[in-house]
Amino acid sequence: MLPSRRVFTLTALTAGLLMGCTQQQGVPSLNADRPGQVAQRYDSVVSVPLQSGDTPGGLTNSLGGEVLAWNETDCVTAGTESCFALLGMNGAHGAAAQRVQTLSAQRGRTVYMESNRDVFSGGGTLTATMGGSRGTWAGGDFLAWTGGSRGTWAGGVYNVVPENSQNWRKIRLEQAHKMAPNLGLGITVAVIDTGVDLRHSAFQGSLSDPSTWRDFYAADNVPQEEGTLGVGGYGHGTNVAGIVLQVAPKAKIMPLRVLGPDGSGDVATVASAIDWATAKGARIINLSLGSDENSKVVQEAVARATAKNVLVVSSAGNANQNQITYPAAIATLKELNSNSLSVGSVDLNDLKSSFSNYASELELVAPGENVFAPAPGELLAAWSGTSQAAPMVTGGLALALGQTLSVSLNDVTKKLAENAFDVYNNGANQAYKDKLGVKGRLDLVEFLNSTIKY
Template structure:
């Protein structure tokens, strides 16, 4: 991060605190499909004072208000009332603002700091295949058989993956299958009209496209180019694990798979305010964003579980916010997820670190693709929604542990990926124990 990010010692300016004052969003320009809302090079977090108005703050500091509390602050210096302003200025100009502003401010680089991870690897049979039978009714609570003779019937290509994490037995242990649990997928949006999602999405009043600035978080682009289809795949993986959960689609990434700090922070707060119990973020950044981390801290205080992917650079470090997931100790509501293959060996692309908490089989995972298609993706992005789905399975059942302990139980119940010198080069860097084991997790958490 730039050196001027920390400006006032001891000052706690958090975007997360915006949730204490319900937010409204500034209206952008008209948003046609593919047209993005106004974007800014820098985001500035500003503590509001008694009597502040949008116009007055903009005149005082410059920039454009991105978020503003709906209610007036109860007193000057109330830390629960904070605004975000967007700036398109040079780095030098922002440094000047940091020292000349009439009030303390917190500045971060904003535009395209985050990216979604993963790669489109295959269509079934090497060609595009129309989604069979008009949809997967089992995913939305219908009667279609999910497992038959040991095979995952809706998508037999995933049978080996789901067998590896003991999904069939896990779904038998958690027969509610995630019913009553909403999982927010903060991503590229998803194909809202895809048959696989009919009856499986949260109420449309909970959807939002933070990238385009409208209420239609539709996955946009060309399949096989950039990030198009990424969110559709991620949401489909959650529903294969927890078929009766609801998906809350929130778009924060553009067709190229990149997104902004402020946009992601706003989506995190939105998800919690609209009833999500699990937030899946198959995205990350090499930069530690305090704005995003403060938003995560805020929703954790509301018993919301946050799952983040570890990144795909085959690096001895993991991306943020996953890199901070383990820092809160027991019951921190956050989880970082990397990837292994079906032999439990580290995926060639997966980042690794002694901070990484758990891994899942994230290679060639089939799920819906835009346009009534199915396709496989590979990445830590595909492993993360497996963990999110597992948490949804548990949350839909009577628990013998507190919600704050679920993420740690998922880590502690994982299968060993270090035995017999397996992954010897990555000892201790593919999670505390290793790969997701959903049966062991549920046995440790359910009554």
């Protein structure tokens, strides 16, 4: 259950802006009759390695269900492990499992089935926070604030969203912006989440080309947040995308919607979004979502992305447990080519957040409490969770990739973890020793010093 959260209206916003901001050129129309649209959903998803002679009709005849994904375009260049189909199935699980077993035996391949519906949620249990009293979106988008006449930083205060100044000082963002002056220019970040408020003035000029957008939850090309503010996951994706852009203001956000208004989503949609982001040119994928159980379907999608040098950042979950959620828990697997990273949360004293999961597999933590960012409807809102820590890391990676690297891409996430601030120093976090990352909390200055050329 996601608790309520407080939002803050804009003091300087005009009535015209409240009626709706100017859309990016080419942005799909946001139809008034769209809310509530949901694609066909399935109880189970089946993954089938494709073999010569397979056809969509043949597989549906053998297994039933509906083909959700069919990928045979990369078979020659990427190997046969990239040839696969995903099928959605409803009905009796036992009967479907028998058909899967029969197909595996007939063709000598490993076909597997797993639960699909509502397996993932927006980063686990999110905590609502409040603080601050004003918004600043009327000053323009993140790009305009950074490159325009209004200074981003003044006296250690982050003028874009002053309420975040302490968080940004903690990770040394002001110095990082000076060290990486491209500010993430040319880097596309896929935010796979509840969607984004595409109308929000904070994002105008900061989204990827609309041809790269997709709403997998509603099966259309308009990944617009839907819901009621303060209920469920509504606003989660908008917040996450806004955090990325505060850290890397010249990056582009590719909005991909996989979670519904309640903050939950299906295995097939998450996997499909990862593959989509990879195919459409994302350099980094942010997954502020998770599941208590591993999904092989999603794991294989992450592996396909990292094999193509896409960096994948996943939140660790918010249940205060000695285990982290998936896909964060698989980030250290060798088959992910060191291009995946798991992120937990600490407070401004570098103590583990009360909600954050922890584990020996966890690679990094970042501030994840009271993080302000855009909210649907020209608002500003604060959220807390490992979901908020992850996009800080994602933004830091975008800063590095926007510059000339001094290390190989496969070393970048390793350098980020190794050059963190030591949260175990002087006996701190002793109850979680070696379970809050290799060293601990994100330090952008040390990270950039170790990864970019000057």
